[in-house]
Amino acid sequence: xxxxLSRFAVQFFKEIFFPPYEVDQIRKHMIELGMKTLPIVxxxxxxxxxxxxxxxxxxxxxxxxxxxxxxxxxxxxxRELGPVICALIFAGRVSSGIGAELGSMRVTEQIDAMEVSxxxxxxxxxxxxxxxxxxxxxxxxxxxxxxSLIGAYIAVVLVQNMTWAYYLDRVIFAVEFGDxxxxxxxxxxxGFIVGxxxxxxxxxAVNGTEGVGKASTSSVVVSSLLILIFDMVxxxxxxxLWPTVK
Amino acid sequence: MMxxxxxxxxxxxxxxxxxxxxFKVSDAENMVxxxxxxxxxxxxxxxxxRLMLPDSGNISIQGKDVLGLNIKELNELxxxxxxxxxxxxxxxxxxxxxxxxxxxxxNFDLDEKEINSRVNFVLEAVSLLDAMNKMPSELSGGxxxxxxxxxxxxxKPKLMLYDEPTTGLDPITAKEISxxxxxxxxxxxxxxxxxxxxxxxxxxxxxxxIVLDSGKIVKEGSINELTASSDPLLKNFFSDEIIxxxxxxx
Ligand SMILES: Nc1ncnc2c1ncn2[C@@H]1O[C@H](COP(=O)(O)OP(=O)(O)OP(=O)(O)O)[C@@H](O)[C@H]1O
Ligand SMILES: [Mg+2]
Numbered sequence: 001x002x003x004x005l006s007r008f009a010v011q012f013f014k015e016i017f018f019p020p021y022e023v024d025q026i027r028k029h030m031i032e033l034g035m036k037t038l039p040i041v042x043x044x045x046x047x048x049x050x051x052x053x054x055x056x057x058x059x060x061x062x063x064x065x066x067x068x069x070x071x072x073x074x075x076x077x078x079r080e081l082g083p084v085i086c087a088l089i090f091a092g093r094v095s096s097g098i099g100a101e102l103g104s105m106r107v108t109e110q111i112d113a114m115e116v117s118x119x120x121x122x123x124x125x126x127x128x129x130x131x132x133x134x135x136x137x138x139x140x141x142x143x144x145x146x147x148s149l150i151g152a153y154i155a156v157v158l159v160q161n162m163t164w165a166y167y168l169d170r171v172i173f174a175v176e177f178g179d180x181x182x183x184x185x186x187x188x189x190x191g192f193i194v195g196x197x198x199x200x201x202x203x204x205a206v207n208g209t210e211g212v213g214k215a216s217t218s219s220v221v222v223s224s225l226l227i228l229i230f231d232m233v234x235x236x237x238x239x240x241l242w243p244t245v246k
Numbered sequence: 247m248m249x250x251x252x253x254x255x256x257x258x259x260x261x262x263x264x265x266x267x268x269f270k271v272s273d274a275e276n277m278v279x280x281x282x283x284x285x286x287x288x289x290x291x292x293x294x295x296r297l298m299l300p301d302s303g304n305i306s307i308q309g310k311d312v313l314g315l316n317i318k319e320l321n322e323l324x325x326x327x328x329x330x331x332x333x334x335x336x337x338x339x340x341x342x343x344x345x346x347x348x349x350x351x352x353n354f355d356l357d358e359k360e361i362n363s364r365v366n367f368v369l370e371a372v373s374l375l376d377a378m379n380k381m382p383s384e385l386s387g388g389x390x391x392x393x394x395x396x397x398x399x400x401x402k403p404k405l406m407l408y409d410e411p412t413t414g415l416d417p418i419t420a421k422e423i424s425x426x427x428x429x430x431x432x433x434x435x436x437x438x439x440x441x442x443x444x445x446x447x448x449x450x451x452x453x454x455x456i457v458l459d460s461g462k463i464v465k466e467g468s469i470n471e472l473t474a475s476s477d478p479l480l481k482n483f484f485s486d487e488i489i490x491x492x493x494x495x496x
Pocket of ligand 2: 332
């Protein structure tokens with residue numbers, strides 16, 4: 001599977017060197033995928049922010065460091081929780097959708113029909129979707145980070161008396177470029193993984209309807225796993241590029 | 247010569263599907279391919295348009311070596327070929343109209359007026375003008391088949407490959423479709439290869455027929471010759487009687 005997936009990725013990079021680009025299709029998929037995931041990642045982000053602040057609050061208090069609550073919450077959300085949670089939900093929602101959609105197009109010969117009519121189905125169906133997931137996930141992530149910070153603020157207000165402006169100021173003070181930039185940048189990779197895995201599983205689906213179901217579920221499993229593995233690698237890389245302790 | 251297929255072999259693992267198939271189809275000829283379910287008729291059509299690669303053999307269409315073309319040349323050739331899939335293969339995220347326009351917008355440099363008039367023409371031909379703005383999921387199986395047919399002829403191909411155009415249709419529609427295919431062949435000077443089990447359809451369409459069995463062409467001739475044949479396989483195929491055919495077919 002790894003070889004198949006890599007070959008698929010190589011073909012993607014080969015195709016994107018040559019115009020024309022299906023800009024309309026890419027835009028259409030971005031809007032569709034974005035709209036589809038916006039509510040669920042919003043709710044999750046809010047709860048995660050709230051919970052992480054509730055959890056950190058007594059711990060920091062134990063060390064007499066309550067004042068660092070906004071900062072530490074902000075850093076954990078921006079560096080790790082926002083991007084990864086958003087990516088995992090995105091994988092669950094979108095990778096499976098792409099897997100099922102392309103899978104059913106494959107088994108009902110729609111992809112063959114496209115090929116026969118002289119249209120390159122890889123460009124039309126696969127490249128556009130991978131583009132869309134790669135560029136929509138960072139946008140969703142920024143949105144999730146923002147919502148999470150609101151959730152965290154509510155938890156903070158419950159234990160400390162703090163205005164929104166002061167809270168935000170504390171967060172911005174604590175979060176450095178070396179936190180925010182890699183945090184958001186890695187989601188381009190995650191988005192790429194989601195699109196690539198979903199499209200690969202769907203495009204290569206076999207065995208009729210059963211294959212479509214398989215393509216859909218295994219897309220989620222594989223893309224989630226790959227996101228976590230890449231996250232590990234990227235965290236290591238980030239720490240090397242932007243050491244937190246100077 | 248429109249089509250020349252030479253010694254085509256195709257296996258899936260140990261399952262030998264095509265075992266040396268050769269035939270020719272001349273310009274503006276309608277050829278019917280008979281064969282029992284699973285004898286590789288669909289595989290044969292797919293090899294001809296290079297959706298599947300045969301293990302060995304040659305295919306020439308309009309004098310071009312199909313298997314030797316590069317992608318660009320292949321797509322150029324495919325513009326001249328229409329393909330009706332056994333399961334219609336309509337794009338289910340597009341309306342009927344978008345389905346029909348898709349090959350035209352993508353590959354042909356036509357203005358909107360011409361595209362609209364062609365859409366109307368083919369929809370009228372399959373008597374489904376009122377389905378123009380429906381989604382494929384709102385159509386019955388037979389309607390989907392007719393839209394599939396409309397989509398495959400909208401580019402005015404020189405060669406049409408039909409995979410069971412009348413299967414799953416009621417007898418009246420089946421007859422209408424067969425007549426339509428026959429008319430199109432005359433009107434557009436198309437060459438067609440038609441895979442079918444439908445004897446009536448074959449009688450309406452065919453100039454000539456071949457019979458595929460166990461990976462080989464076992465019989466070739468006019469429909470009348472085939473139906474009059476005393477070969478047990480053909481008798482089984484064309485008559486109501488059941489005749490013992492030991493070892494033949496699957
Ligand atoms: N992609 C594939 N992979 C493996 N085997 C295949 C594939 N496509 C077809 N086959 C096998 O090739 C044989 C011929 O299949 P094909 O679909 O050509 O039959 P057919 O003559 O069109 O039958 P029908 O009249 O039922 O449509 C079958 O045994 C089938 O299992
Ligand atoms: Mg078939």
